[in-house]
Amino acid sequence: MADHSPAPGRLPAPWSGRAAAVFGVTLSFLVMLGSGAALFVAPQGRRAAEIGWTLAGLSRELWEAVHLATSVLFASFALWHLLVHVSVYRGLLFGSPARAGHRAETGLAVGAVILVLILAMFDLPPVSWLVELGGWFKRVYWAS
Structure with a gap:
């Protein structure tokens, strides 16, 4: 089994809500992008069932479930991302005394x-x- 402890002399990174939000948005987006592409090329529901259509072993119905679930997950992570980065958004929009937004x-x-x-x-x-x-x-x- 691989040892995932930090290199000697390095401390493990503390838990970061910002990092979790960024990775959550990115990973759920990638899965949602893939499931959206699968549904884009999939036959209509009845036709998919008639011909037994699958992609990567998943039926159209299962691709729809994956897409819906990851869309909800993406929206949740995106909201979390927005909340933990409010100060960044504020700085980008309104700037600082030294720089314009x-x-x-x-x-x-x-x-x-x-x-x-x-x-x-x-x-x-x-x-x-x-x-x-x-x-x-x-x-x-x-x-x-």
Whole structure:
């Protein structure tokens, strides 16, 4: 069995809520990304059951369960991340006496999110292209 104790002369790192939040967000995001990709290419529910579709040994129903569970976990870790990094966000938004905040970067991020929401709500490209591609996988690719 591997010895995971710190190297001689090094103390073990103390528990860090910040580190746990960062790793939790990252790992749950990666699993959610993979399950989302699996569901994107999966056939529709009834068709998936008819043909016995699986990916990496998991049925569509199980991929949906993985995606839902990791989405809830991701949201929980993201909220925790926000709470333990409030001072960092405050500094990035409002700056300090010596430096201005990152208003341009904040504006870019907010603008990108609003743009994607508008494109999705009005079924406009390139969001509509992604929806069409997902529909093609579900209705055309798996129909044969």
